[in-house]
Amino acid sequence: MNTDSRRDFLKLAAGSAAYWSAGGVISSAFAASNTSLVTLPLGDGLAVISGGGGNVLALRGPEGLLLVDGGTAARSKQVLAAALKATGTRKLHTLFNTHWHPDQTGLNAQAGSDGARIIAHENTRLWLTRKITTDWLPAGYGPLPAKALPNSSFYTHETLSFGDEAIDYGHLGQAHTDGDLFVHLRKSNVMAAGGLVSSVGWPVIDWQTGGWIGGLVGGIDRLLKAANDNTRIIPADGAAITRAHLQAQRDMYFTIFDRLVKLLVKGLGPDEVVAAKPAQEFEAQWGPSDEFVRTSFKSLWGHYAPDA
Ligand SMILES: [Zn+2]
Numbered sequence: 001m002n003t004d005s006r007r008d009f010l011k012l013a014a015g016s017a018a019y020w021s022a023g024g025v026i027s028s029a030f031a032a033s034n035t036s037l038v039t040l041p042l043g044d045g046l047a048v049i050s051g052g053g054g055n056v057l058a059l060r061g062p063e064g065l066l067l068v069d070g071g072t073a074a075r076s077k078q079v080l081a082a083a084l085k086a087t088g089t090r091k092l093h094t095l096f097n098t099h100w101h102p103d104q105t106g107l108n109a110q111a112g113s114d115g116a117r118i119i120a121h122e123n124t125r126l127w128l129t130r131k132i133t134t135d136w137l138p139a140g141y142g143p144l145p146a147k148a149l150p151n152s153s154f155y156t157h158e159t160l161s162f163g164d165e166a167i168d169y170g171h172l173g174q175a176h177t178d179g180d181l182f183v184h185l186r187k188s189n190v191m192a193a194g195g196l197v198s199s200v201g202w203p204v205i206d207w208q209t210g211g212w213i214g215g216l217v218g219g220i221d222r223l224l225k226a227a228n229d230n231t232r233i234i235p236a237d238g239a240a241i242t243r244a245h246l247q248a249q250r251d252m253y254f255t256i257f258d259r260l261v262k263l264l265v266k267g268l269g270p271d272e273v274v275a276a277k278p279a280q281e282f283e284a285q286w287g288p289s290d291e292f293v294r295t296s297f298k299s300l301w302g303h304y305a306p307d308a
Pocket of ligand 1: 099176
């Protein structure tokens with residue numbers, strides 16, 4: 001561990017301890033470590049690996065290692081090695097893809113080659129069968145080779161047992177994309193929330209693959225229903241949060257959503273809506289909002305203005 005990664009780790013550990021005892025929001029140490037991986041133990045055989053793309057949740061079971069997301073392709077080997085080490089396991093058994101994005105699905109090729117089960121929502125599997133080009137990803141991504149595709153897809157809600165852990169996983173509707181899922185480890189009461197949730201800034205609303213701001217609110221409502229006050233919620237980016245913090249995010253997104261719909265009904269275009277600063281009071285905590293507002297506004301078109 002180099003000096004920078006050690007500093008990140010200590011910040012993370014300190015933030016986490018402060019958070020779980022005091023109920024505040026953890027620091028953004030996860031995002032700071034884009035060049036080195038950070039392992040945060042969450043319990044026996046359970047850890048979060050960050051810095052290799054999106055956050056990766058790792059769980060030990062008698063069959064081997066279970067991961068929720070796998071980081072980017074470039075970092076996936078290191079992510080897997082860190083997860084095996086953190087959990088004391090030897091082989092990847094199950095990999096969840098919370099959605100199709102490159103920060104989450106970079107380990108799929110290796111997982112497929114190793115014979116692992118890859119679980120995803122059916123829409124995520126379909127996106128990964130083709131090349132996807134979006135405004136925020138102009139170079140495109142995919143298609144993944146056949147062996148890298150999810151080999152266990154579902155539509156609504158499923159459960160599975162992994163060792164003594166009872167796992168619920170389910171679709172979050174059209175939110176960040178149209179194939180988002182959450183994974184709730186009920187015994188450990190840890191929930192991987194996928195791309196809807198960030199604790200370090202605005203999430204992407206990937207409206208070109210089915211995400212939209214109204215669905216983001218609805219998806220977070222589903223997470224709120226599945227979580228309780230003691231649930232540790234792991235976002236795609238940033239440190240863990242509680243249900244209370246997630247509720248605050250939900251309320252913020254609803255406020256922005258409501259304003260955007262009103263601006264749409266008035267007939268404003270994207271530049272005018274950005275200029276109206278409908279998320280201004282949240283910028284102190286979440287950073288500049290123009291891009292989030294622009295994509296969120298465009299994400300309304302398919303739902304409120306099909307001819308736009
Ligand atoms: Zn994403």
